[in-house]
Amino acid sequence: MAFFSDPLTFKIAGMAGVLAGLLGSLMAGFFYRGKDGERYSPLNHFISELGEEGVSAKAGWFNLSLIVSGLCLLAACISLGLILPGTLARIAGVIGALCALSLALVGLFPLNLYKQHAASAMAFFRAGLAMLILFTFVIITQPEGAERISRFYGLAGLPGIAAFVYFLALAVQRNKQSKALEAPAESARPRVSRISIAEWAIFLSLVLWFAVLAIAL
Numbered sequence: 216m217a218f219f220s221d222p223l224t225f226k227i228a229g230m231a232g233v234l235a236g237l238l239g240s241l242m243a244g245f246f247y248r249g250k251d252g253e254r255y256s257p258l259n260h261f262i263s264e265l266g267e268e269g270v271s272a273k274a275g276w277f278n279l280s281l282i283v284s285g286l287c288l289l290a291a292c293i294s295l296g297l298i299l300p301g302t303l304a305r306i307a308g309v310i311g312a313l314c315a316l317s318l319a320l321v322g323l324f325p326l327n328l329y330k331q332h333a334a335s336a337m338a339f340f341r342a343g344l345a346m347l348i349l350f351t352f353v354i355i356t357q358p359e360g361a362e363r364i365s366r367f368y369g370l371a372g373l374p375g376i377a378a379f380v381y382f383l384a385l386a387v388q389r390n391k392q393s394k395a396l397e398a399p400a401e402s403a404r405p406r407v408s409r410i411s412i413a414e415w416a417i418f419l420s421l422v423l424w425f426a427v428l429a430i431a432l
Contacts, residue, residue: 222432225294229425232287232315237422239280240265243273257415259408263336267326278322285319291425292346298432299353300361307349314342340386343417344379347372347424364431371427375420382413 218224243265247255250270265271266278289312296308317339324331351372354364389410 219290219294220297221294222298225291225298225432226429228287228294229291229429232284232291233422233425235280235287236284236418239277239284240418242280243271243277246272248272257411259404259406259411261326261411262414262418263321263326263332266322269327274325278325281322282319285315285317285322288315288318288425291315295350295428298363299350300357300363301353303349304353307346307353310342310349311346314339314346317342337386340379340383340417343421344376344383347375347379351376364428368427368431371424375417375424378413378416378420382410382417385410385413 240262244255244257247260247265249255249260249264255265266274266281268274271277292311292315293308296305296311298304299307317335320335321332321339324335326332351369354369354372355366357363357366
């Protein structure tokens with residue numbers, strides 16, 4: 216446990232996780248050409264479309280980056296749960312580990328395997344929201360004299376919480392009409408998709424959250 220309770224473990228694992236996700240997304244996005252030859256746009260494409268085999272030129276690289284990112288963040292979440300004080304922090308660490316494992320499964324089951332992919336992705340979104348809420352609460356309510364990080368840094372989780380809530384609300388609404396995470400046909404793809412933007416907001420807010428905490432610890 217000493218390895219995981221070392222802040223350096225969180226710093227290295229957290230930064231490695233976000234960098235793997237960022238680099239994989241940038242590479243796949245740069246080489247992406249859709250079924251109609253369109254370029255990738257975060258304004259109206261799901262992140263998972265970067266890993267759609269047979270469509271995304273670098274799907275394999277992207278899916279591998281999600282697996283690597285998930286495994287790194289698994290270690291980071293366990294570490295943070297042990298670094299912060301209290302039983303609630305341990306619970307947050309376990310939920311964070313489940314979130315990270317779900318992210319790895321999203322890479323293992325790309326969009327082509329929709330049923331497994333959607334189950335993994337929704338587990339990631341739900342666990343991610345619970346993780347951020349719990350860790351944010353733990354950081355803000357640390358007892359006097361036992362602070363491992365300034366309570367101020369609890370605010371770093373708020374953008375992610377808002378993004379998760381907004382995305383899940385849109386997913387529930389969309390699921391009433393079709394499959395919530397299924398990419399639309401190109402002829403029906405809107406110029407701007409709120410749910411795609413919300414998904415990217417989750418991605419970027421998590422990158423920010425892990426980076427801020429890694430610097431602050």
